[in-house]
Amino acid sequence: MRLLHRASPWRDLFSADNLPSPGELPPLLAPLQDALRELGPTPSLAAAHAWQGRLVEALQRLDLPAWRISQLISDHNDMLYRQAIRLALNEMQGQGWGEPPVAYCVLTLGSAGRHESLLGPDQDNAMIMADYPDARHTEVDGYFQSLGERFTARLDEAGIPLCNGHVMARWPMWRKRLSEWREQLSLWTRERRVKRVQQSNILLDFSPVWGDASLADALADHVARLMPRASLFLDEMAALLDELPVALDRFGRLVGGGQEAPHDQALNLKRQGVLPLVNAVRLLSLRHGVRAADTRSRLAGLVMKGALGQRQAEALVRALDRCQERLLVVQLANLKVGAMPDGWVDLSRLEEDERLLLRHDMLVIRSLVRSVR
Known part of the structure; x- marks a missing residue:
């Protein structure tokens, strides 16, 4: 397992605020050049978001693995976030709101915070504000409430829907001063x-997307100090692993169906495979002080801490990669027929070989969940 690696140049693809020009790319990347030409140089937020299926097809033609494509989808969504926030700030400037009254940082949460998004995610975001006196609360929070409402509305209009669970910076629950975030996490983990564990599971996979990243670093420092000692909280987090059972019956056979399933042979691979793995790895990482945000890096960190064996971690990485690949295949097929x-x-x-491999991966994930629990 590679524990040390250099950052991939692919991660620079959407690091700027605008899409790269096709002419800037080498001929070797012709599939991506074609996709960018189809999109055009100045797409709207909605057009850029709708283009993601075409982006995935181009990256697949370039033989990128699914986990890297997932990172690049997340990077592209980060770019859309930055554009939406910039448009919202410009609109507020034009309406006389002025400059932001204090430093702040917008966070993406969940799969976006882990940079493991696939196609069709909704919004999960939050905001940290630098500490300010209580006497300024109406002024300061009023500004950031307006900003949160505006940029989340723009993303919704572009095709990244509002979170049904209201996990967004437009709501006070997810928009706080740094000291308030620290205090809230300290209270939740006592x-x-x-409910507090469920909310924390969303919050604890976070990544800065706009603003002062030192605020996100300060919150991450607090999490790293707090969580390894929060035994009752971690016990409840372990108990909640049972809420998302792996897609196997008691005999170790693949099982689909369920109340929300479209038919008896339908298996929700995200809910019954990816999320149990992600949740178990997050719990182990919190317990052992691994600060990485994405699952692959967390697994590497757990090996370095001695909390997982290298062979087990490698098997889990392969299982995650294959799950992401299978999900991307299904999602692209759905898009082509106009489905979600x-x-x-x-x-x-x-x-038959695909079923056997999927069953093997589910067994690997279930083994991890049981050992963590």
Whole structure:
């Protein structure tokens, strides 16, 4: 398992605020050049978001693995976030709001914060504000409430829908001063409460997307100090692993169906495979002080801490990679017929070797979940 690696130049693809020009790319990347030409130089937010399926097809033609494509989808969404926030700030300037009253940082959460997004995610975001006196609360929070409402509305209009669970910076619950975030996490981790653990699971996978990243670093420092000692909280987090069972029956056979399934052979690979793995790795990482945000880096960090064996970590990385690849295939197929890019996989459409490999990966994930719990 590679524990040390250089940053990939692919991660620079969407690091600027505008898409690269096709002429800037070498001929070797012709599929990506073609996709960029189809999009055009100055697309709207909605057009840029709708283009992601075409982007994935181009990256697949370039033989990029699914985990790297997932990173680049996340990077592209980060770029859309930055554009939406900049448009919102410019609009506020034109309306006389002035400059932001204090330093702040917008965070992406969940799969976006881990840079493991696939196609069709909704919004999960939050905001940290630098500490300010209580006497300025109406002035300062009023500014950032307006900013949060505006940029999340623009993303919604562009096709990244508002979060049904209201996990967005437009709501006070997810928009706080740094000291308030620290205090809230300290309160949440003192006892076993299901709702607080569920909210923390969303919050604890975060990444700065706009603003003063030192505020995000300060919150990450607090998490690293706090979590390894929060035994009751971590116990409840372990108990909640049972809420997302791996897609296997008690005999170790693949099982689909469920109340929300479109048919008996439908397996929700995101909910019954990827999320159990992600949740178990997050819990281990919090327990052992691994500060990485993405699952692959967390697994590498757990090996370095001695919390996981190298062979087990490598098997989990391969299982995650194959799950992401299978989900991208299904999501692209859904887009082509005008359906939503969801997480359902039709077991009846898999070849025998694909079913065997999927079952193997689910066994690997279930073994991890059981050992962590």
